[in-house]
Amino acid sequence: MENLVRKNILNLSPYLSAREEYSEKKGVFLDANENPFGIYNRYPDPYQETLKQRLSEIKNILSNRIFIGNGSDEIIDIAFRIFCEPYRDKALTFIPTYGMYEVSANINAVELIKIPLNSDFQIDKKTIEPFFSDKNLKLIFICSPNNPTGNLLKSEDIEFILQNFKGIVIVDEAYIDFCDQPSFLEKIEKYPNLIVSQTLSKAWGLAGIRLGIAYMNESFLSYYNKVKAPYNISAVNQKIALETLHNIEEYEQKRNEILSEKTKLINELKGLKIVRKIYPSDANFLLIEADNANELYSQLIAKQIIIRNRNTVIPNCLRITVGTQEENQKLVIALKQISNG
Structure with a gap:
């Protein structure tokens, strides 16, 4: 999996924020050039540890496999920046689907291969197989339940891709809470190339705070933390999310x-x-x-x-x-x- 990461990201020295150098809650804080007055005058937890712990309890997954993004769109964008060299590498998705995969690909100068779903809005495995041998294909995005079609994609087809594709597979489960099928979260141990994206915007009713969640192996999480902005989730949004997640x-x-x-x-x-x-x-x-x-x-x-x-x-x-x-x-x-x- 390390071979999939861009060399400049492998060698990147991330910005070290003041709250990473000293993470205790008590003390006289004169380190971050903050205003000493106000309710939200201090920078938020850069890694949202309390929020991740609550998600860990709900989803039954270790907190060191959780990334929290400024909406799912940040999760999508960071994937391009970690794994795809501009003007060289490629990504793939199945259409019709969520439009931000294409927008983010264009922003990052990455070719997006668009394969049509069949008449039942399902993946035709024969159409995807030829692309597995393309060494420049690094990412596959699968939205399930899919937007705008509304249907789940067959889990056996997604697993076929996970088993045969040597790159990263991102399963976007923004709408998973509305269906009675299990999430692909339970497959993260089995497939090291799997990233599962979810959100608090839909079933949790928090579209206004823009909070997306990605579940992945610890290695990928380290690169996501390297690339993200130092304080990508505000203290206000962390507080609102935590309160909501405690009201099951x-x-x-x-x-x-x-x-x-x-x-x-x-x-x-x-x-x-x-x-x-x-x-x-x-x-x-x-x-x-x-x-x-x-x-x-x-x-x-x-x-x-x-x-x-x-x-x-x-x-x-x-x-x-x-x-x-x-x-x-x-x-x-x-x-x-x-x-x-």
Whole structure:
């Protein structure tokens, strides 16, 4: 695995912050040029140890295998910076999928190979096999449950890639809390080339604090810590995340409510003539095919109901996030009005 890391990253001497040189909580702190007055006048824990310990308890994984990023987007970007030489190395993903893989690849001057999923939005193993021999292919991104399609990708297909690809496989599980299938976290011991990305933005309801989590072997974590900004997670965000992670009951209640509302919404959509198809969903959103996605999207916007138009990605498809009972009812009423002309 060391051979996959860029030489400049292997040799990198990371910035050593004041809170790394002295990490005790008590003392007269005159080392970091902080303002001595205020509530949040001190720099935060650069490695978020208390937060990682709580995640370790919830996920049943050692805290020295946890990286916390400023959103999952930081986790994606750092992967490119650790493993891919600009203008030489490549990454691969399966489309349609989360658009930040391509944006981050472009920012880091890395070619992104895009392989279409099959008609069931699953990986066709025959299409990926030829790329395993490409020495410049360093990263594979797999979003499961996938965005915008909503479905889980088959675990046996992901394991096939992990077993045969000699580079890094990042399984993005942003929506894993909404499905009843096990996370790939349990595979980290088995596959040293696996990184699992999750988030507090979805089921935990903390999109506003931008906090992503990656689980990986200790070696990869050392490189992530080398490359990240010294204080990448604010003290405020660490505090909010920790408080939320200690309230499991509220998390489960809200998640179950979302899943219940999703079932109701599916049943309502089935009765609408303007909805051609509702794709299977393992997430907190639905992908639907409509008669005319652009027109339907505009009609809903006119009623101040905002969904996501995915017509440019999947023809005539729209993505609907499951909202509160009241929000979903407003959507259904509007769709019925449009459907009835």
